[in-house]
Amino acid sequence: MSNDILRKDLQDSGLRATGARLAVLGLLREAPSPLSHGEIAQTLEDSPWSRATLYRNLIDLEKAGLVRRTQLGEPVWRFEDAAKEHGVRSHPHFLCSSCGKMVCLPVIELGVGPVKGINRALSQGRYEIQLRGQCDSCSSRGGKG
Amino acid sequence: MSNDILRKDLQDSGLRATGARLAVLGLLREAPSPLSHGEIAQTLEDSPWSRATLYRNLIDLEKAGLVRRTQLGEPVWRFEDAAKEHGVRSHPHFLCSSCGKMVCLPVIELGVGPVKGINRALSQGRYEIQLRGQCDSCSSRGGKG
DNA sequence: TTTTATAATGCAACAGTGATTCAATTGCAA
DNA sequence: TTGCAATTGAATCACTGTTGCATTATAAAA
Numbered sequence: 249m250s251n252d253i254l255r256k257d258l259q260d261s262g263l264r265a266t267g268a269r270l271a272v273l274g275l276l277r278e279a280p281s282p283l284s285h286g287e288i289a290q291t292l293e294d295s296p297w298s299r300a301t302l303y304r305n306l307i308d309l310e311k312a313g314l315v316r317r318t319q320l321g322e323p324v325w326r327f328e329d330a331a332k333e334h335g336v337r338s339h340p341h342f343l344c345s346s347c348g349k350m351v352c353l354p355v356i357e358l359g360v361g362p363v364k365g366i367n368r369a370l371s372q373g374r375y376e377i378q379l380r381g382q383c384d385s386c387s388s389r390g391g392k393g
Numbered sequence: 394m395s396n397d398i399l400r401k402d403l404q405d406s407g408l409r410a411t412g413a414r415l416a417v418l419g420l421l422r423e424a425p426s427p428l429s430h431g432e433i434a435q436t437l438e439d440s441p442w443s444r445a446t447l448y449r450n451l452i453d454l455e456k457a458g459l460v461r462r463t464q465l466g467e468p469v470w471r472f473e474d475a476a477k478e479h480g481v482r483s484h485p486h487f488l489c490s491s492c493g494k495m496v497c498l499p500v501i502e503l504g505v506g507p508v509k510g511i512n513r514a515l516s517q518g519r520y521e522i523q524l525r526g527q528c529d530s531c532s533s534r535g536g537k538g
Numbered sequence: 539t540t541t542t543a544t545a546a547t548g549c550a551a552c553a554g555t556g557a558t559t560c561a562a563t564t565g566c567a568a
Numbered sequence: 569t570t571g572c573a574a575t576t577g578a579a580t581c582a583c584t585g586t587t588g589c590a591t592t593a594t595a596a597a598a
Binding site for chain 1 (some may be wrong): 545547548549550553554555556
């Protein structure tokens with residue numbers, strides 16, 4: 249990705265084309281999958297930019313529409329009675345991204361074919377399924393979906 | 394749930410039956426879905442036990458096999474180029490619970506029937522699908538699956 | 539090229555969750 | 569009842585995310 253293209257895209261979006269932004273946007277454009285702030289900071293650890301700057305640049309890029317930001321799940325551990333028929337792995341859960349409410353779902357058979365690097369988990373069914381979105385009451389009250 | 398049963402189950406598992414453990418285990422046995430440490434601490438905020446004690450009790454209960462512990466997601470935000478064909482919602486991801494590696498999966502049609510409270514998201518397809526388990530290299534190196 | 543307004547940066551600090559250390563206290567078995 | 573190991577609270581640290589403020593750099597105007 250040419251620096252000139254990155255620079256133009258930044259300026260077209262109303263952002264100044266600073267070194268940190270060129271680096272961060274260039275990195276995300278070359279990445280095969282979404283990156284976390286920590287991974288980006290580690291990749292650029294020899295660069296002159298602080299973690300705070302990289303973090304703010306990611307937020308700036310998101311506000312400018314150049315980057316998408318998602319949290320895959322929720323950042324806390326959950327505990328449940330081990331005797332419950334209803335192990336976390338035994339059926340999928342829907343998690344509301346707004347209020348954190350958790351809803352149990354009926355069992356779903358996925359049938360995902362082989363995928364390089366995770367065939368063991370897939371073939372043995374050793375994984376949890378989680379759906380994430382807004383529950384009805386949160387989407388009624390508005391807010392981003 | 395009788396306190397005597399809780400007490401016996403704790404002691405059978407090799408744990409002392411302290412007030413905090415009776416309260417935490419009783420709470421989890423009555424809960425309809427998994428609870429987070431924060432939710433438990435909030436429910437018991439008028440109790441004499443500190444957050445650290447409740448937290449350690451949850452870990453103790455898990456080690457004793459009385460409780461199951463899962464993190465439904467990951468504690469970081471991820472960013473990706475907005476221009477990527479490949480929005481986080483456009484296809485499912487597999488997330489390794491050990492090393493954090495993310496793998497993109499082929500599109501899956503779920504066909505979940507109506508579920509009370511989340512019908513809007515389900516019918517409109519407004520949700521992300523995430524699978525969570527151990528990738529092949531992590532399960533080769535051992536460790537809990 | 540120089541100037542200038544202001545956007546961007548680094549440093550420092552705070553919040554929330556998770557985790558641990560250590561001295562004081564408690565449970566419970568002898 | 570006693571004694572010791574298990575448990576507890578307070579404090580503290582790590583990590584991610586976030587913000588305030590003084591300084592610096594960008595990009596446009598002169």
